[in-house]
Amino acid sequence: MKVSDQSILNRIQSGDESALDYLYKKNYRAMIGLVLRNNGTEQEARDIFQDALIVFWQKAVSPDFELTSKISTYLYSVCQNLWRKELERKKKFEESDHEDSEENNLEQQEMIQIVHDCIDLLGDSCKEVLTLYYFDGLSMDKIAEKMGLANSDTAKTKRYKCKKKLDSLIRSRYTASDFLD
Secondary structure (H helix, E strand, C coil), X not given: CCCCXXXXXXXXXXXXXXXXXXXXXXXXXXXXXXXXXXXXXXXXXXXXXXXXXXXXXXHHCCCCCCCCCCXXXXXXXXXXXXXXXXXXXXXXXXXXXXXXXXXXXXXXXXXXXXXHHHHHHCCHHHHHHHHHHHHCCCCHHHHHHHHCCCCHXXXXXXHHHHHHHHHHHHHHHCCHHHHHC
């Protein structure tokens, strides 16, 4: 049974919420399709369509509301505008996220550079053991073998002492705020 837009509008203005159910069922596919075709999910599409129905209801019950198009056209336009705003919000959020990750990456690179600079100030054997362990990822056995040390325990002791020297050197040259800015 075909119901006229004016009849729907009259029902809404008299508070008949079943008119919204009718509009929902009648326009669901078109409104959902709009969002899905424009990079949205079905859940986002349902949310946008429900918001559009609320906007329409609020406008329709206003005494000065005048419907100048078909209800379906009005709803489609509201959905388009709401979805456009949502896409802009998502884009800003993604750009902000990207900027944060770039900033974190730069901070991490700065910290790595500070550590490298301080390692370069240590003696050759400390520089070698720390580089082999932390940057090359070698085991203590491999480090002992490569550096001609007696065994892995000797390599661990060497690494421990060199790490303490490095920590001390970093603390003497830099403050905590250099790492937290």
